[in-house]
Amino acid sequence: MTTATRTDYEVVVGVEVHVQLKTRSKMFCACPRDYFDTEPNTHVCPVCLGMPGMLPVINEQAVAFTILAGLALGCEIPDYSKFDRKNYPYPDLMKGYQISQYDQPLCVGGALEIEVAGDHRTVNLERIHLEEDTARLLHRDDGAGGYSLLDVNRSGVPLMELVTKPDLRSGAETAAFLRKLRQILRYLDISDADMEKGSFRFDVNLSLRPRGEERLGTKVELKNMNSFRAAQRGIEFEVERQTAILEAGGTITQETRGFVDATGETASQRSKEEAHDYRYFPEPDLPPLQVSRETVEELRARLPELPDAKRERFERDYGLTHDEAIALTETRERADTFEAAVDASGDRKYARAAAHWFMGDVTRHLSDLGPEAELSDSKVTPAHVGDLARLVEDGTITGSTAKDVLDAAFETGEMPAAIVEARGLRQVKDEGAIDEAARKAIEANPKAVADYRSGKEAAIKFLVGQVMREMRGRADPAGATEALRRHLDGGA
Amino acid sequence: MPDTIDLDVPAHEHAARLRAGDYTARTLAEATLERVRAQEPSLHAYITLTDELALAQAAAADERLRAGEGGPLTGIPIGVKDLLSTKGVRTTAASKMLEQFTPVLDCTVVQRIQEAGAVIIGKTNLDEFAMGSSTEHSAFGPTHNPWDLDRVPGGSSGGSAATVAARGVPLSLGTDTGGSIRQPAALCGILGLKPTYGRVSRFGVVAFASSLDQVGPFGLDAEDVARLLGVIAGHDPNDSTTAPVPVPDYTEHFGRGLGGLRVGVPQQFLGEGLDDGVRQAIEQAIGVLEANGAVVDRSVTLPSADAALPVYYLIAPSEASANLARYDGVKYGYSYTSGASVEEEMSLTRGGGFGPEVKRRIMLGTYALSAGYYDAYYLKAQKVRTLIRREFEAALSDHDVILSPTSPSTAFRLGEKLDDPYAMYLNDLYTIPANIAGNAAISIPAGFADGLPVGLHLAGRPFEESRLLGAAHAYAQLTDWHTRQPSLPAV
Numbered sequence: 001m002t003t004a005t006r007t008d009y010e011v012v013v014g015v016e017v018h019v020q021l022k023t024r025s026k027m028f029c030a031c032p033r034d035y036f037d038t039e040p041n042t043h044v045c046p047v048c049l050g051m052p053g054m055l056p057v058i059n060e061q062a063v064a065f066t067i068l069a070g071l072a073l074g075c076e077i078p079d080y081s082k083f084d085r086k087n088y089p090y091p092d093l094m095k096g097y098q099i100s101q102y103d104q105p106l107c108v109g110g111a112l113e114i115e116v117a118g119d120h121r122t123v124n125l126e127r128i129h130l131e132e133d134t135a136r137l138l139h140r141d142d143g144a145g146g147y148s149l150l151d152v153n154r155s156g157v158p159l160m161e162l163v164t165k166p167d168l169r170s171g172a173e174t175a176a177f178l179r180k181l182r183q184i185l186r187y188l189d190i191s192d193a194d195m196e197k198g199s200f201r202f203d204v205n206l207s208l209r210p211r212g213e214e215r216l217g218t219k220v221e222l223k224n225m226n227s228f229r230a231a232q233r234g235i236e237f238e239v240e241r242q243t244a245i246l247e248a249g250g251t252i253t254q255e256t257r258g259f260v261d262a263t264g265e266t267a268s269q270r271s272k273e274e275a276h277d278y279r280y281f282p283e284p285d286l287p288p289l290q291v292s293r294e295t296v297e298e299l300r301a302r303l304p305e306l307p308d309a310k311r312e313r314f315e316r317d318y319g320l321t322h323d324e325a326i327a328l329t330e331t332r333e334r335a336d337t338f339e340a341a342v343d344a345s346g347d348r349k350y351a352r353a354a355a356h357w358f359m360g361d362v363t364r365h366l367s368d369l370g371p372e373a374e375l376s377d378s379k380v381t382p383a384h385v386g387d388l389a390r391l392v393e394d395g396t397i398t399g400s401t402a403k404d405v406l407d408a409a410f411e412t413g414e415m416p417a418a419i420v421e422a423r424g425l426r427q428v429k430d431e432g433a434i435d436e437a438a439r440k441a442i443e444a445n446p447k448a449v450a451d452y453r454s455g456k457e458a459a460i461k462f463l464v465g466q467v468m469r470e471m472r473g474r475a476d477p478a479g480a481t482e483a484l485r486r487h488l489d490g491g492a
Numbered sequence: 493m494p495d496t497i498d499l500d501v502p503a504h505e506h507a508a509r510l511r512a513g514d515y516t517a518r519t520l521a522e523a524t525l526e527r528v529r530a531q532e533p534s535l536h537a538y539i540t541l542t543d544e545l546a547l548a549q550a551a552a553a554d555e556r557l558r559a560g561e562g563g564p565l566t567g568i569p570i571g572v573k574d575l576l577s578t579k580g581v582r583t584t585a586a587s588k589m590l591e592q593f594t595p596v597l598d599c600t601v602v603q604r605i606q607e608a609g610a611v612i613i614g615k616t617n618l619d620e621f622a623m624g625s626s627t628e629h630s631a632f633g634p635t636h637n638p639w640d641l642d643r644v645p646g647g648s649s650g651g652s653a654a655t656v657a658a659r660g661v662p663l664s665l666g667t668d669t670g671g672s673i674r675q676p677a678a679l680c681g682i683l684g685l686k687p688t689y690g691r692v693s694r695f696g697v698v699a700f701a702s703s704l705d706q707v708g709p710f711g712l713d714a715e716d717v718a719r720l721l722g723v724i725a726g727h728d729p730n731d732s733t734t735a736p737v738p739v740p741d742y743t744e745h746f747g748r749g750l751g752g753l754r755v756g757v758p759q760q761f762l763g764e765g766l767d768d769g770v771r772q773a774i775e776q777a778i779g780v781l782e783a784n785g786a787v788v789d790r791s792v793t794l795p796s797a798d799a800a801l802p803v804y805y806l807i808a809p810s811e812a813s814a815n816l817a818r819y820d821g822v823k824y825g826y827s828y829t830s831g832a833s834v835e836e837e838m839s840l841t842r843g844g845g846f847g848p849e850v851k852r853r854i855m856l857g858t859y860a861l862s863a864g865y866y867d868a869y870y871l872k873a874q875k876v877r878t879l880i881r882r883e884f885e886a887a888l889s890d891h892d893v894i895l896s897p898t899s900p901s902t903a904f905r906l907g908e909k910l911d912d913p914y915a916m917y918l919n920d921l922y923t924i925p926a927n928i929a930g931n932a933a934i935s936i937p938a939g940f941a942d943g944l945p946v947g948l949h950l951a952g953r954p955f956e957e958s959r960l961l962g963a964a965h966a967y968a969q970l971t972d973w974h975t976r977q978p979s980l981p982a983v
Contacts, residue, residue: 046595046597049823051595052577052593052595052698053576053599053694053695053696053697053698053699055695055730055732056732057729057730057732058732085814087813087817087861089820089835089838091838094818094823095818096816096817096819096820097814097817150822277862277863279813279814279861279862279863279866281810281811281814281861284702284733285699285702285731285732285733286733287733
């Protein structure tokens, strides 16, 4: 009898990400690039339709965007790059070949650091290249048999492909990598990077190997994942599926599998990797790309502050916690809004209060406006939030009043200071008034008083609440607590 | 009226007479159409005649002429190879695949000649997708050589050459990928120029081999060729491979004579495989050049030029295999629609739409680019191409032109080489090196062998078309070969 020892398998993951660039026109012609919600076959011309004799002209903006991405991700930008033809017959490919980049991409190497559950990992990149998107095939079935419609609006949209090295080790890491990548692309403002619109698409290559083993196992390509969560679930499902096969003594088939969102499982799409021979060769219709060092430096100077740098600065300069800084640098707009609020408050000492309001009540208000609402969609500006933070921090109003002031600001667009003055909401520090309210609260709530006296400390909070209620939230909470204790403890 | 127009003269004479008001562009167009139509049963130089377009363009030209405007091409009839997109006029590439294809825009070259006031008489016949050297590979039937109707006019721009040689039109446009302008010019006894690669826009020209294709002019003398080249040459923002080099007056070298012209004559181009009659005519032409002050150097060598033919038959089909992939029946053109799957329909469309020579080259190119063969074929061919280019550069650093025959033989009989692709390919032995190197080159009428025209080939430095035209012009002052005219049977 042999002793079955459960093998510990490690999953090795690499991803290929396709990103549509937010250029004005298409990759090789003057057609508008934005095809979302357009009438099919309206953003087309003889070039992107692949008419005879048509020639491509390189979109310089797309090249610049790709180099920007490369610089943001620490890639090397070679002096010389070129386009190649990737040949394969498919009805969505207007020329019968795709203009892509084969052996001399615009960006080489690079890396992205990710953080998963507090652990930092570096994911190395293989390359980033530029190519053109294909047309869209829309499959229909009218009952009398299926047919396909072709929408050429997408044909020729600039597509940036990023390929990682097989450096990812879990579904969670893969999802974290993709999230971080999308965040950077949005920071760079070079893509909508919107999965629902198809401007951010990815495939996953994965294999399993016994932990400690150097050699890679049989590769499976995973497609059809339309969310970061799907990427994680798909990988996790595959790990389980393949582990079960390997433990039963089976072998993994090299294949392409599709993730099925409804079941959370993957299903074989192509059982045997079709022998693709793309017959790449240099695109003779386009001269090679000479990327001058001046161009690279000009682009480098255009790089915005990226999320990691911004987060570190927020922690350092504003005294935010790591989590606060992460939350407030999620998007460039949010970070800018936060900083504008701090500026408006007049002093960095109000930064944490501003952060608190942004992450709490402001976010709640915005979510009421819609799933993707930003501050700019409301009547409230960063200056409102800065003003509010200052009013709370310097004791002009209580936190509880502040909530009401923010509600009013969202409703009317008035500045918090004006609301406070108009409605007489300044915090009351008048000891006499507080003392009177404390006395009333004690009289009206004998049970709480009894609880407090029998040692239930929490009862005091209830009584403070009653004082606040009596004073319409304007009482200094510390003063109220003190007054209550004076009466309760003093009268014992 | 049309009876009084002498249609046998070069375009610049028409231009002078149009300006003088001797006749109008309209009457010239009508007379031209009448003659072309009369010649068609013997020649079959055209796939489509564009009477309506021609008469409209002639009317517009007449207005410009009356206003004292216009240039050398205003009102001049011209034939356009049916590989050049013409808006609203079907452009077939002589293929069943594009038999019903009508472009939605003009190619840059056609746009430029129209702006210059040219009158397009029709779309000329060619080998399918410009693949061939005899115009026999046309889905619409072959063109005949006006010097002998049983013989081929050369190709692939055979229709454009034949119609000018027959004095149907004084000017025409062709394309040259491996000799497709120069070889038919030689076989038909007229001038044909392949510009430097990047000199003339390819935008809208149905692509055969993108790194080799160039559009160029046919004409009866150097002045006509120079004027037409001057109109079509120049940078085009729609073609990234066009060079931003200024366009000179291509007649700038006229009148300088041949004195001091340094002529390199590689002996390898006068060796094996060359017909005796052609050799004699070329030697005689060399004699004329030498007697008139040209310095002939027979020691020049282009060691790698012998590899140009195999290099060409790897690079051109490779590029063609991709360029022709778009013809799948999905978007336009011939389409087989009764297949069981889209793959089957695409396959049957291509099987039924392309002729045998096109299929041969697609297969050749697909093979040369395939994994495992790419390095040995395509990549190696590119390396040899670089060698050939360097050798041309070296040879032309101390020579002004490289001289050779244009074609190893005179016009051959229809059908003679149709079943022997390799024999057909050898026709372009002397013309292909200039495509591989990207140089400018011209074929000039230089005598006859057994009653058939012989072409003299001069290759020059990139962007020095003026020098080639200057030499052609000077040579024509000393000989009258360019004035010889075939007599077509009475029609």
